[in-house]
Amino acid sequence: MSSLASLISIDRSSPVPLYFQVAVRLEELIAGGELPAGSRLENEIALAGDLGLSRPTMRQAIQHLVDKGLLVRKRGVGTQVVHSRVRRQVELTSLHDDLLRADRHPRTEVLSMERVPAPDEVAAALRLPPGSEVVALERLRYADGEPLALLRNHVPVELCRFTVDELADRGLYELLRAAGTRLSLADQSITARRASTAEARLLSEVRGAPLLAMRRTAYDSDGRPVEYGDHLYRASLYSFEITLMAR
Structure with a gap:
């Protein structure tokens, strides 16, 4: 045998x-x-x-x-x-930290970091007046050298106290905590959709490949919105896991 x-x-x-x-x-x-x-x-x-x-x-x-x-x-x-799928519990944690704990060797490529007027959806989520300036972040997250997720986040300007280099080396939540923000809870939704041409190119997928889409608004201990995230994950390499308890 x-x-x-x-x-x-x-x-x-x-x-x-x-x-x-x-x-x-x-x-x-x-x-x-x-x-x-x-x-x-x-x-x-x-x-x-x-x-x-x-x-x-x-x-x-x-x-x-x-x-x-x-x-x-x-x-x-x-x-x-091939690389085993990343299985992630649905918790208020950073993907960067989760990959480190799983020994999946995370690497981050910061595609952009700039001040922009908040789109209506972002302004509403962060409870800001329409058109308020926010910091828009776009990153490509790798696991074991392979692209895994396209991360788009918006953060209030006063909370963005880190550099591009720091964002490339550390997770966003780690940087927010280091600056004194105490993350408490988040509203999150998970859906599925197909990759656009640009998204497929960044994630090394074919156009129209299935992606997991996650939107999250995170709040601090005072209930203030501190981050709005719009993330895309390769469905072939990533899954969310939820533990359900009987009542």
């Missing part, structure tokens, strides 16, 4: 389909680092034989992970592991 097959157990008495059991176990191995990015899976036929499965069953398991963005098929190379 191959080394990979030895890490996969199958319960033939379970009502869970065999292909799905294999797919779930492979996903666990990828998430746990046993199958790091760039790893090549063994020949599909040989792996099916080692596990006592049919080739269509093994092909379905692998295709399930290809569809989830965890594996990729390359002609002449075979099936490889």
Whole structure:
């Protein structure tokens, strides 16, 4: 039996389909680092034989992970592991800090940082008179060297006490806290949409690729809005996770 097959157990008495059991176990191995990015899976036929499965069953398991963005098929190379998806709890935290904690080596490219008149939606969210000046930030966030998210934020001018270089090195919430802002809570919505041509180019996706869109207004301990964010995440590499409790 191959080394990979030895890490996969199958319960033939379970009502869970065999292909799905294999797919779930492979996903666990990828998430746990046993199958790091760039790893090549063994020949599909040989792996099916080692596990006592049919080739269509093994092909379905692998295709399930290809569809989830965890594996990729390359002609002449075979099936490889790509970067595992970033799973993020829906909490009032910075993506930069979350990536650091997950050891995903974040890097930030600051695309722009400038004072602009607040668009109506931003002014309303930040409780400012229409047309008030705010600082508009646009950043491209990388994880493990791969573009993950396009971050657009607006911050009241008086709270923007950091430089472009500091913004490239640290998370926005870390910088706000360092300047004395105590973040308390946020209103947030998550939707989905397709990437425009410009967004696809920045995120290394094809035009029309599915993106997760998150909008957030964060407040300080006095209930004052301190930041309005409009973020886009690659759906193939990123997911939000929510823990639900019964009442």
